[in-house]
Amino acid sequence: MTAMGQFLDGAMSQSMALWALSNIPGFPPIIQSAHILGIAVVMGSIVMLDLRILGLAVPSQQLPEMANRLMPWLWWALASNLVSGSFFVFARPLRYFNNPVFGWKAVFLLSAIAVTLLIHFWSRQPDFASHGRTAIKVKAAALLSLGLWIMVAMGGRWIAYVEYLYYPA
Amino acid sequence: MFSDWLRAPFWIEVENWPISWEIGGTWLFPFIESIHVITIAMVVGSILFVDLRLLGLAAMRYSIRELARELIPWTWGAFVFAAITGLGMFITRAASHVLNPAFQWKMVLLILAGANMAWFHLRIYRRLDEQALSAASNLQLKVIGALSLALWSGVVLAGRWVGHVV
Numbered sequence: 399m400t401a402m403g404q405f406l407d408g409a410m411s412q413s414m415a416l417w418a419l420s421n422i423p424g425f426p427p428i429i430q431s432a433h434i435l436g437i438a439v440v441m442g443s444i445v446m447l448d449l450r451i452l453g454l455a456v457p458s459q460q461l462p463e464m465a466n467r468l469m470p471w472l473w474w475a476l477a478s479n480l481v482s483g484s485f486f487v488f489a490r491p492l493r494y495f496n497n498p499v500f501g502w503k504a505v506f507l508l509s510a511i512a513v514t515l516l517i518h519f520w521s522r523q524p525d526f527a528s529h530g531r532t533a534i535k536v537k538a539a540a541l542l543s544l545g546l547w548i549m550v551a552m553g554g555r556w557i558a559y560v561e562y563l564y565y566p567a
Numbered sequence: 568m569f570s571d572w573l574r575a576p577f578w579i580e581v582e583n584w585p586i587s588w589e590i591g592g593t594w595l596f597p598f599i600e601s602i603h604v605i606t607i608a609m610v611v612g613s614i615l616f617v618d619l620r621l622l623g624l625a626a627m628r629y630s631i632r633e634l635a636r637e638l639i640p641w642t643w644g645a646f647v648f649a650a651i652t653g654l655g656m657f658i659t660r661a662a663s664h665v666l667n668p669a670f671q672w673k674m675v676l677l678i679l680a681g682a683n684m685a686w687f688h689l690r691i692y693r694r695l696d697e698q699a700l701s702a703a704s705n706l707q708l709k710v711i712g713a714l715s716l717a718l719w720s721g722v723v724l725a726g727r728w729v730g731h732v733v
Binding site: 424426427428430431434435437438439440441442443445446455456457458459463467471548551552554555556559 | 597600601604605607608609610611612613615616625626628629633637638641720723724727728730731
């Protein structure tokens with residue numbers, strides 16, 4: 399992690415990101431808002447899907463239709479957030495790669511993606527519509543996915559707070 | 568007169584309430600702020616597919632009424648938590664927030680987003696039957712959907728901007 403931070407520190411990516419953040423008027427709040435809107439799409443797609451599997455939301459929508467329809471939205475939102483988030487990481491790589499919460503966020507993100515892919519795979523099985531939807535393993539995966547995506551979203555906010563609490567300016 | 572009200576000593580009193588000090592000086596503030604971000608993402612994420620459906624861009628196999636009936640309660644539920652957590656943060660710096668242009672914009676956009684939802688609910692959702700609602704060629708539906716997307720995005724942007732002004 400630290401090696402990655404040192405590699406990016408002083409690289410051309412840093413000067414480009416810092417230039418954009420400090421010279422384009424309103425760039426930091428605009429990019430941060432784009433990042434939050436990406437999280438909103440995560441909520442509207444995979445979190446709603448998880449809530450559906452748990453029997454808590456959108457009862458008239460059915461799997462696998464729901465998964466097939468919403469998954470592309472999730473992937474585009476993640477791609478968009480990778481871009482919007484990278485401006486801040488490239489601008490201050492040492493801060494991020496030395497920050498334990500940034501590492502946790504990465505772990506949560508990769509786990510969330512893995513569990514989500516598993517749910518999508520299960521939802522496409524031929525027998526899913528008949529009994530798979532109520533299967534306990536699917537519900538457990540949906541609950542895990544829900545928790546992980548919320549941790550990913552919260553992680554971003556806590557990266558800044560950990561820095562504030564533990565790293566003197 | 569309105570600008571006098573914004574400069575009233577009351578806002579300083581609010582900042583000095585014991586609960587404002589409690590939130591502002593402890594782990595409560597970051598905790599409340601992270602709940603605020605999550606619930607706002609839920610507000611926007613839950614209404615998003617209603618807006619996209621109104622625009623004819625997504626979830627076309629479902630009727631507008633069906634989507635709105637099942638998704639908008641999540642928007643309201645999340646909004647209640649966003650409003651409570653937002654108020655919790657507001658009171659810690661009330662006097663500066665009421666004078667913060669980004670905060671003022673956020674409140675105006677929030678009222679407009681609410682008015683847009685009321686327009687949809689009272690003029691469209693309640694009056695038209697299922698079939699008429701499904702006729703997605705209706706320009707009024709597209710305007711409401713586009714306004715909703717723009718206004719809620721604006722609320723997020725203005726809200727994020729609040730922290731860059733203070």
